[in-house]
Amino acid sequence: MARLSLELLKDLQSRATPGKSFILRIDGDDVFIRKFPDMSNVVWTPKQKKQRSLFAQAQAYAKEFLSDVARASQYKETLKPGQRAYNQLIAEYMIRARQNP
Template sequence: MAKSTNNVVMKGVSGTIGKMLVFRNIAGDKTIVARRPKQSKKPLSDSQIDVRYRFTEAAYYAKSAISNPVLKEEYQAKAKPGQSAYNVAFADYLKAPELRRVMADEYSGQIGDTLAFRIIDNFKLQSVNVRILDENNDVIEQGAAVPLDNGLDWQYTATVTNPTVLGTNLEVTAKDTPGNVVTFNNIISS
């Protein structure tokens, strides 16, 4: 694969030459020259079909996101050199939030006790909701967590007394900008 940067002759060239070479423009002023890809004759597996659908959905989301000027600006601000807002939006759709850490040391089942959750997303989270369930999975309380100033953690403050903390299930639901919703469960065991 050859790369061309700021080449007067190649600037803006895209497409194929014969059935051999492909020219592609990427973010900025780079042109990539590569061999023309060959299409496989093997039938696609179910997981490959799922990936194709997911990529198609990501492309639709990214196109929609960059048509919103505010969202486009936010994605562009997050873009690294050589990336576009479209690339960042596309990746954001494909990556769901991840729970990294539950900090329940401050929670003893009393009103006003806090629970903190470190949830990572490659762009930003829109909301984090918490449900506190007893060992029979009955809801003790639920509500929205708030982001902390460190930009990593979300905190929930208890509003109901919980007499049996051990065995309590903390159900955390995180939603990111493209609408990926992930629910995590964590049982308090000590």
């Protein structure tokens, strides 16, 4: 039986799977191949719809903010080591949105 390296599987996991037919999950040394979840029949609650919309707005805000190179580089200097600007901008947007409904 052929063995695949864990690094190869991690590389496959990080890329979008063609046709979204399966998902690779790696937990320690275990690798799981799962069917891609079918979310077509899910009915979102009003609260979930609101949260999904808010998250989409946060993503748009972060992309727009980082598209300005000068602002982005200035913002990145304020981050702690290991923090990513995109993720931090989304988190800050979500916190502000919850504080000011």
